[in-house]
Amino acid sequence: MRIGELAERAGTSTRALRYYEAHGLVRAERGANGYRRYDEAELRVVREIRALLAVGFGLDDIRPFVACLRAGNPSGDVCPDSVAVLRRKLAEVDAYLDRLGTVRRQLQTQLTEAIAHREEQCPHRRPQPCSR
Template identity: 65%
Template sequence: MRIGELAERAGTSTRTLRYYEARGLLPARRGANGHRTYDEDDLRLLRQIRVLQDFGFELEETRPFVDCLRAGHPAGDSCPASLAVYRRKLAELDELIGRLADVREQVARQLTDAEVAAGGNDRPACELNP
C-alpha cells in the first residue's frame, strides 16, 4: 500500500509517517516507481506505536516494541527490552500517582482550613460582609 492509504488506515498523517521513517521506526521501502510502499506489518507497527503513545509513552520509548514486532514476535511487548520499558513506565506512573496523592491531600487540608475559617458557611466571609 502507498503512504496515503497507510496514513488513512492508521488514523494519522503522511507527515507523521515520514517522521517515523526518519526516526527509523517505520521502514523506508520504495517500489520500482520510487513511491514508498508498506504492508500489513507496517500497519501493525503503527498501531502499536499509537496505543503506547495513547498510554503516555514517548516516541523513543516505543522503539523496543517496534523492534520486537520486526523480529517476528506476534506481540510487541513479548521481548525483554519491551518488558523493561513497561517496568520503567510503571515506576514513573507510581511516582506520579504518589505526588498527585500528596497534592490532593494538601488541597483537601486547605479546603478544610478555609471552611473552618468561613465558619462553615457555603459563602466565603468576604461575601457575607460587603
C-alpha cells in the same frame, strides 16, 4: 501500499508516518518514481506506535516494542527490552500518582481550613464576603 492507504488504515496522518519514518520506527521502500511503499507488516508497527503514544510513551520508549514486532513476535510487549520499558513506565506512573495523592491531600487540608476559617469569620453565611 502507499503512504495514504497506510495512514487511512492505521488511523493516522501521512505527516505522522513520515515523522515515524524519520525516527527509524517505520520502514518504507521507495519505488522508481520515489513514492513510499509500505509492507503489510508496517500496519502492525504503526498501530503499536499509535497505541503506545496514546498512553504516554515517547518514541525512544517505543523502539523496543517495534524491534520486538520486527523480530516476528505476535506482540511488541513480549520481549525482555519491552518488559523493562513497561516496568519503568509503571514505576513512573506510580510515582506520579503518589505525588498527585500528596497534592490532593494538601489541597483538601487547605480547603477544609479555609471553610472552617470562613465559618469562624462569617457565622451568618452571607452571600457576600465578610468584611471583618
